[in-house]
Amino acid sequence: MIYLDHAATTPLRGEVRDAWLEAQGVGNASSVHGAGQRARRVLEEARERIATSLGCQPIEVVLTSGGTESVNLALKGLWSSRGPQRDTIVLPDGEHHASLDAASWLVAREGARVRSVALDRVGRIPEDAFREALDSSTALATALVAANETGTINDAPALSRAAAAAGVPLHLDAVAAAGHLAIEFSAWRGPAVAGAGLVALSISGHKLGAPVGTGALIVSRHAAPDPLLHGGGQQRGLRAGTQDVAGAVALATALELADAEREAENARLEELRSRFLATLGARLAEAVVLGDPDSHLPGTIHLHLPGAEGESLLFLLDQRGISVSTGSACQAGVAEPSHVVMALGYSAEAARQVLRISMGRTTSEADMDRLGEALVDDYSRLTHR
Amino acid sequence: MSGGVDSAVAAARAVEAGHEVVGVHLALSRAGGTLRTGSRGCCTVEDAMDARRVADKLGIPFYVWDFSERFRDDVIDDFISEYQAGRTPNPCMRCNEKIKFAALLERALELGFDAICTGHYATLVEGEDGLELHRSSEEAKDQSYVLGVLNAEQLRHCYFPLGTTPSKQIVRAEAEARGFSVAKKPDSYDICFIPDGDTRGYLAEKMGMEQGEILDRSGAVLGTHEGAHAFTVGQRKGLNIGRPAPDGKPRFVLEIRPVQNQVVVGPKEALAVSRISGSRYSWAGPAPRDTEFACEVQIRAHADPVPALAALEGGSLVITPEVPLDGVATGQTAVVYVGTRVVGQCTIDTTVSAVPVEA
Numbered sequence: 001m002i003y004l005d006h007a008a009t010t011p012l013r014g015e016v017r018d019a020w021l022e023a024q025g026v027g028n029a030s031s032v033h034g035a036g037q038r039a040r041r042v043l044e045e046a047r048e049r050i051a052t053s054l055g056c057q058p059i060e061v062v063l064t065s066g067g068t069e070s071v072n073l074a075l076k077g078l079w080s081s082r083g084p085q086r087d088t089i090v091l092p093d094g095e096h097h098a099s100l101d102a103a104s105w106l107v108a109r110e111g112a113r114v115r116s117v118a119l120d121r122v123g124r125i126p127e128d129a130f131r132e133a134l135d136s137s138t139a140l141a142t143a144l145v146a147a148n149e150t151g152t153i154n155d156a157p158a159l160s161r162a163a164a165a166a167g168v169p170l171h172l173d174a175v176a177a178a179g180h181l182a183i184e185f186s187a188w189r190g191p192a193v194a195g196a197g198l199v200a201l202s203i204s205g206h207k208l209g210a211p212v213g214t215g216a217l218i219v220s221r222h223a224a225p226d227p228l229l230h231g232g233g234q235q236r237g238l239r240a241g242t243q244d245v246a247g248a249v250a251l252a253t254a255l256e257l258a259d260a261e262r263e264a265e266n267a268r269l270e271e272l273r274s275r276f277l278a279t280l281g282a283r284l285a286e287a288v289v290l291g292d293p294d295s296h297l298p299g300t301i302h303l304h305l306p307g308a309e310g311e312s313l314l315f316l317l318d319q320r321g322i323s324v325s326t327g328s329a330c331q332a333g334v335a336e337p338s339h340v341v342m343a344l345g346y347s348a349e350a351a352r353q354v355l356r357i358s359m360g361r362t363t364s365e366a367d368m369d370r371l372g373e374a375l376v377d378d379y380s381r382l383t384h385r
Numbered sequence: 386m387s388g389g390v391d392s393a394v395a396a397a398r399a400v401e402a403g404h405e406v407v408g409v410h411l412a413l414s415r416a417g418g419t420l421r422t423g424s425r426g427c428c429t430v431e432d433a434m435d436a437r438r439v440a441d442k443l444g445i446p447f448y449v450w451d452f453s454e455r456f457r458d459d460v461i462d463d464f465i466s467e468y469q470a471g472r473t474p475n476p477c478m479r480c481n482e483k484i485k486f487a488a489l490l491e492r493a494l495e496l497g498f499d500a501i502c503t504g505h506y507a508t509l510v511e512g513e514d515g516l517e518l519h520r521s522s523e524e525a526k527d528q529s530y531v532l533g534v535l536n537a538e539q540l541r542h543c544y545f546p547l548g549t550t551p552s553k554q555i556v557r558a559e560a561e562a563r564g565f566s567v568a569k570k571p572d573s574y575d576i577c578f579i580p581d582g583d584t585r586g587y588l589a590e591k592m593g594m595e596q597g598e599i600l601d602r603s604g605a606v607l608g609t610h611e612g613a614h615a616f617t618v619g620q621r622k623g624l625n626i627g628r629p630a631p632d633g634k635p636r637f638v639l640e641i642r643p644v645q646n647q648v649v650v651g652p653k654e655a656l657a658v659s660r661i662s663g664s665r666y667s668w669a670g671p672a673p674r675d676t677e678f679a680c681e682v683q684i685r686a687h688a689d690p691v692p693a694l695a696a697l698e699g700g701s702l703v704i705t706p707e708v709p710l711d712g713v714a715t716g717q718t719a720v721v722y723v724g725t726r727v728v729g730q731c732t733i734d735t736t737v738s739a740v741p742v743e744a
Contacts (some may be wrong), residue, residue, distance in 0.1 A: 311450055315496055320445075336451070348454070382495060 004361030013209035020250035049252035055184035070217035077225025082139035090141035092342035123150035134166035146177035150291035151300025166198030179258035198225035269298035351359030388432030391504025398546035408440035415580025459483035471643035472716025508548035514671035533720035597646030619712020657709035657739035666702035
C-alpha cells in the first residue's frame with residue numbers, strides 16, 4: 001500500500017501514540033482536588049509546549065476538537081463579537097470548506113456579506129488585493145497560511161500587517177501549514193491594537209500525526225471572540241468542555257517532533273518532489289503542475305491531467321494500492337470539481353481532471369517511482385495515447 | 386447501487402456468482418438532500434450511505450461517482466425542453482439510455498470492467514440472432530420497458546441477477562436474510578430529481594408560468610390555464626373550466642400547443658389514437674427480420690401491452706394498435722414486444738387520431 005494522501009490525514013506517530021496513551025485516565029483538569037491538580041499540571045505543561053511551538057503565549061492556546069471546530073470558532077466567534085457597522089467578511093477564493101461554509105451560514109443566518117479576493121494563477125492570495133478588500137465595514141478576514149490543495153504558501157506576515165493597518169481582525173487557517181512551516185503567532189501579529197490584526201490561528205492535530213479529535217485555535221489575549229460552546233467556562237470561556245488532557249499531550253508531542261525534523265524533512269520532501277516532477281515532465285508532458293513553483297508545501301503535488309477524469313485515475317491507482325486524492329474532500333459523499341482549481345481560472349471540466357498527491361514522513365523514493373510509473377500507464381490508458 | 390433493496394441483492398448475487406464486483410453509487414443531482422424523506426426521489430446522502438453499508442457487508446469496494454453534469458445535460462435539460470415543446474418525456478428512459486448504460490458504461494469499460502450490473506427485473510436470453518432482452522419472470526415487477534431503449538452493444542455489457550426471481554417478496558426476504566438494513570426500505574418511485582413529486586411546481590419554477598387559453602377542438606375558448614406545460618395528453622384533472630361540456634361528458638386534454646401556450650380539450654373518445662410513430666427508434670438486440678411484424682406495444686411502464694402491427698416506414702417506426710389507444714402523448718416511449726422479448730422502441734413524435742373532429 002502506497003499512501004500518498006497525507007494532506008487528508010497522516011498516520012498516528014508512535015511517540016505521539018505512546019505519550020497520548022500514557023496521559024489517558026489522568027483525570028479532570030478542572031477538578032479542585034489533588035487528582036484534578038495533577039491532571040491540570042499535565043494539561044498546562046502540554047499547553048506551554050504547544051505555545052512554544054507556535055510562538056504564542058500559553059493563555060492564547062485554546063484546545064479544540066480539530067481544524068473544523070477551530071475555524072468555526074474563529075469565524076463565528078469573531079463575527080458575533082464584531083465592531084459596530086461591520087458586516088462584511090473578507091474571504092479569499094479557494095479557502096477550505098470549513099471557512100466557506102461557516103461564512104455561508106453567517107450570510108444566510110446573520111446577514112453577513114462576503115467580499116471575495118481572487119487568487120492569482122498559482123493560487124496565491126495577492127497581498128495588495130487583500131489589503132484593498134479591507135475597510136471599516138469589515139467584521140473579520142480569514143486566509144489560508146498554506147493552501148491544502150495547491151500547496152501554495154501565502155505571505156502570512158504581510159496579510160497580518162495589512163489587517164493590523166486596516167484595523168480588521170484576521171484569522172489564519174494554518175491547518176495545512178502547521179508542522180511544515182514555522183508558525184510565529186506573536187511575531188506575525190506584531191504591535192497590532194487590541195481586536196485588530198492577527199487575532200486567531202487554527203491548527204489540526206491529525207494532519208501532524210496526532211489523533212483525530214485534537215487541534216487548537218490560537219486566540220490573541222487581545223481578542224475576545226464569542227464561544228461556540230457554552231458550559232463550564234474552561235479556556236477563558238472560549239471553549240467549554242472537559243479538556244482533553246491526553247489530546248493536548250499528543251498535540252504538543254506531534255508539534256515538537258515536527259519542529260525538530262522540519263528542516264531536514266522539508267529538504268527530503270522537496271527532493272522527492274523535484275525528482276518526481278522531472279520524471280513526470282519527461283514521460284507525461286501533458287501534466288500541468290498547479291500551485292506556486294517557488295513557494296509551496298514540499299509534500300504537495302497538485303496536477304492537472306487533461307483528458308483524464310480524476311475519479312477514473314483515482315480508481316485505477318487505488319486498484320494498484322496507491323492512495324491519492326482528487327482534491328476537494330468529499331462534500332456530502334460526492335467528489336465535487338474542486339472550487340480551488342476553479343478559483344485558479346480552470347473550468348469545471350478541467351477541475352475534474354486534477355489529482356492531489358501529498359507525501360509524508362513515510363513516503364520513500366521507491367513509492368514515488370511506483371506512482372510515476374503507474375500514473376504514466378493509467379493516464380495513457382485513459383487517454384489512449 | 387442506489388441504496389435500494391433491489392440493487393443491494395443484485396450486488397450480493399453477483400458476488401456470490403464469483404464475479405469481481407465494485408459497487409458504485411451515482412451522484413446525479415447537485416441539489417441532493419441529506420436524509421430520505423419518503424419514497425419519492427432518490428440518491429440522498431442517506432441513500433449513498435445505505436448503499437455503502439451493503440458494499441461493506443459484501444466486502445466489495447465502493448465509490449460514489451459524479452455524473453451530475455451529464456445527467457443535467459442529458460436528462461434534466463431534455464426533460465424541460467420536451468415539456469417546452471409540448472411533449473411528455475420519460476426521463477428514466479433517457480437516464481438508462483444516456484447515463485447508466487452509456488456514460489457509466491463507458492467509464493466502466495475504460496477502467497477494465499466487463500459489465501454493469503443492476504437490480505432491474507428483466508432477463509437476457511441468447512437468441513438465434515444474438516442476445517435478446519426479455520421481460521422478467523414476474524409480470525408485476527417487470528422493468529423491461531425502461532430498458533427497451535438499450536441497443537445490442539449495451540445489452541452485451543448488462544447483467545440483471547434479479548430477472549428470474551418470481552417476486553419482489555423473495556428479494557426482500559433475501560435482503561433480510563443477508564442482514565441488509567435496506568430489506569424493508571420502500572421502493573422509490575416518481576422522478577428522482579423531483580423528490581417532492583410536484584412535477585408541475587418544478588416545471589413552473591424552471592419554465593415560468595404564463596396564462597393561456599383552453600380551447601375545444603373547434604377552436605372555441607373555454608377557459609384559461611396557468612401554464613400549458615402543466616398538462617399532459619389524456620389528463621382530466623386540473624382543467625378548472627368551470628362549466629361542463631354541452632354533452633355533459635368529462636373533458637380530457639387532447640393536445641398541447643406550446644408555441645401558442647394553448648391546451649385543447651375534448652371528450653374521451655377523442656383521445657383515441659389509431660397510429661403512433663417515432664423517427665428516433667432502436668432495436669434491443671438484433672433487428673427484426675421483417676420490416677413489418679405483429680407485436681404488442683406498451684406505451685407506459687405500467688400500461689398493459691396491446692396487440693399491434695409494427696412497421697418501418699420512411700425512416701420511422703410506425704405502430705398500429707389493433708384497437709385504438711387512449712391518451713398517448715408525444716414524447717412518450719413505445720416499447721414493442723414479441724412474446725416476452727423486447728424487440729425495440731421509439732420515442733413517439735406523431736400520433737394519428739382515430740376520431741375525426743366534428744364540424
